Amino acid sequence: MVTKSHAIFHIPYDGCGTKSEVNNGTVDYSNTVRASTSDNFISRAKSPQLHFTCRMNQSMTVDIMHIFSESNSLETDETQYGRFNVKLSFYESPSFSSPVNTFPYFVDLNQDLYIQATLYSPDPNLMLFIDTCVTSPDSHDFTTVKYDLIKRGCVKDNTYTAYYSSNKKIVQFQFKAFQFFNGYSTVYLQCKMVVCKVYDYSSRCYQGCVTRNKRETTSDQENEILVGPVKLK
Template identity: 50%
Template sequence: MVYMYLFPLIFFSAEDYSCGGLLSSSSGTLQSPFYPRNYPNNANCVWEIEVKSNFRVKLTFEDLQMEGGRCLSDYVEVYDGPLQTSPLLGKFCSGYYRTYTSSSNLMTVRFHSNSRYTYRGFQAKYYSSPADESTTLLCLPDYMHVVVSRYFLQSHGYSAWNLTLNDPLCTPNITSEHVAFDIPYNHCGTIREGNNNTITYSNVIRGSSSGTVITRNRNLLLHVNCKMLQDTWAQIMYVADDNFAVNETQYSRYDVNLTFYDSSYFSRPVYDSPYYVKINQNLFLEAYLHSSDPDLVLFLDTCVASPTPHNFTTGTYDIIKNGCVRDHTYATYYSPSRHILRFKFNAFQFIQSNPSIYLQCEFVVCRAYDYSSRCYQGCVNRSKREASSEHESVIVVTGPIQLWELDPEYGKEYESK
């Protein structure tokens, strides 16, 4: 069985604690380490709060005690989206308890402390609230799905039958209640732009008044944008009209599958779970990125083996780390497209452990031929990666791989228990 989850953002110090991570439930609590006891020195915790599409995040701080002043030593930061690439909603270390509401379904909270004084810290609660249902936007792997309420259009004097995209030949599906567009990333006049860390796909839904001769309403311009930040899709919609404004921003994750194959021809996938193999047997894997954009490239940054699917930090074995090959049996194969990565390594067993092995592989998605991106840096050490830019990655976990062992009585292979 193959499943995907996002690698949590966790930072460690010499003390025995962890903090940060992805919070994906509709409501919950976050707090400084050891709360309500004093937080540790040199903490750096990042929480990403991600709720369902077309919902907003509302965050309320219920307790706050840390070193005050100019907030240079200990502080909390709240971002309206991903860290570093989104507007800063607030930075504080004392004062009244604050409430923040995101403009999208994702908010980031960062807590920092230095090596001087420590205090009780903070506790905050969050919950999701529905966004304006007049317009909704989903950035799917192959297209943007936009739904506009007909009541919304009629209330502002626009006709559902006069909506067009950059390419007027791409028409919507019109029902009694909604107008729905499925806008491909590489068709219908969608424009693709990019810089060092962002890929933007944009289109415009244009509308005109329902009048037949004249109108005193401005033409409707509904700008639709899907922004990809490494492995994150930022979905933005707004209306360019002084009479009203609609802003929709959503976030979702890339879809990457990791599949075993029975040979280097990569023609027959292996769906057995667990996958029984012999010691030192060649294991062939293929990673596939689901996206309609042909100008994206997939890069394997790290692949770690573990005897358990729940712990990839201790007692593990690195096959490749930060783009650096650590296992001498690792090798890559020719891939028919940039969305596909093929590689292999030889099966092994952990000493003094059960024969099951799980893999956790970290992938990065970049623009093709963007030679400043992570995908073209190859083997780098961790400090160099952190100095250049922070980014999230697609993490895929697969397994278990189960070893066949030799039956000592009959000399035949049997299934390990």
């Protein structure tokens, strides 16, 4: 769409000409817009070309706007950074039909807790993986007092159960409610999620449980998400 002052481009992630690739810890979406400078069959003037790249990381997305004027060169590159939109939610049952919207979430000791992580992206070639989930009584400190549910893809809690989802952008699991010692009645959950290409079998999403010594730098997107608190009744 062209207005008096702007040219607005709508470029879908999976649209015609859009290319996606994983580069140094980001998923890059790129496309090129070419403008015609003449309505005739031939032209001796250069046609402007705009190269757009949307570089996605972490858990939000941003829009791209580029202003092109006569003072610009005829070939222009524009790169914007964004975050993948990933949401982590408690649910009331294993059907995952009713999310918990009121916090603190009051539960009984040993009650089953159901969690779903969802990646919101129009790109059909992405998938979501849970690398690490850790709990703490302090939402600002997950190192001093903590308890691991999953660590680098390895299950650490014996009540943890993963659910199968045919949607690669959804991860579901459950564990039983517990309490920390020393009078703590509140539990926060922080999970590190990884976004990968669906058919990239060398990516972190297909490695499963790995040790610290085996894990190397990855080109996939890691996102830390906090949910809670959960309080015992």
